[in-house]
Amino acid sequence: MIVPDAPPGLSPGASPGLTETAPPTTVQNLPPAGISWDPPAGDLFTADPISQAATVGAIATLVSHCTKCRLCEGRTHTVPGEGPDDARLVVVGEGPGRVEDETGRPFVGPAGELLTKILAAIDLPRDRVFICNVVKCRPPENRQPQFDEIAACLPYLHRQIEIVKPKVILAMGNTAAQTLLNAKQSLGSMRNHVHRFRGIPVIVTYHPAALLRNPNWKRPTWDDVRIARRLLD
Ligand code: URA
Numbered sequence: 191m192i193v194p195d196a197p198p199g200l201s202p203g204a205s206p207g208l209t210e211t212a213p214p215t216t217v218q219n220l221p222p223a224g225i226s227w228d229p230p231a232g233d234l235f236t237a238d239p240i241s242q243a244a245t246v247g248a249i250a251t252l253v254s255h256c257t258k259c260r261l262c263e264g265r266t267h268t269v270p271g272e273g274p275d276d277a278r279l280v281v282v283g284e285g286p287g288r289v290e291d292e293t294g295r296p297f298v299g300p301a302g303e304l305l306t307k308i309l310a311a312i313d314l315p316r317d318r319v320f321i322c323n324v325v326k327c328r329p330p331e332n333r334q335p336q337f338d339e340i341a342a343c344l345p346y347l348h349r350q351i352e353i354v355k356p357k358v359i360l361a362m363g364n365t366a367a368q369t370l371l372n373a374k375q376s377l378g379s380m381r382n383h384v385h386r387f388r389g390i391p392v393i394v395t396y397h398p399a400a401l402l403r404n405p406n407w408k409r410p411t412w413d414d415v416r417i418a419r420r421l422l423d
Pocket residue numbers: 283284285286287290295296297298299301302323399
């Protein structure tokens with residue numbers, strides 16, 4: 191599955207928008223800069239338990255009692271995310287599916303098996319990656335999370351990223367990309383750029399569940415995750 195050569199769209203000069211005036215220190219062959227977004231950071235002086243949580247375990251405990259949105263009603267388990275507090279890569283998906291709700295673990299169903307393979311292909315054992323979702327409770331019938339549910343849950347994700355301080359974030363699918371970048375663009379238009387979230391590079395790619403339905407997207411996904419890999423090195 192590993193394709194060692196740079197894919198056609200990423201050769202120098204072939205990337206859309208890659209400028210010829212890039213300074214010599216720019217990492218070659220990376221896509222151009224995308225959206226930067228600086229959401230309000232937590233205030234040191236508030237008593238908000240989320241901004242005071244110091245570990246991803248503390249966030250998981252808060253999530254386990256959370257009733258801030260209607261998704262708490264149908265859940266079996268909360269799925270806060272898992273991985274080391276000091277992971278270099280954070281993967282963000284949309285929300286727990288059936289198997290995730292049953293187990294309390296992110297990305298363990300069919301889409302998760304594919305994610306594990308994708309990570310292994312860039313030499314990242316999944317236990318070295320922090321893997322989580324935009325919403326921490328399963329939406330009924332796996333529907334997309336609604337705007338108010340995302341808004342209610344987002345402080346947990348923001349704090350998780352703040353604690354882990356990854357070198358790179360991989361946003362998988364529309365919901366993760368649009369939420370992290372506070373943008374409305376399509377996934378296709380957000381791919382092929384290095385975006386930033388609070389200064390951390392964000393790579394946008396297809397959701398593994400979409401890849402299971404549409405194997406044609408595997409190749410572009412592979413291109414995206416290799417960019418993430420290069421930013422980690
Ligand atoms: N899809 C997601 O977005 N997240 C999971 O954890 C599983 C499937």
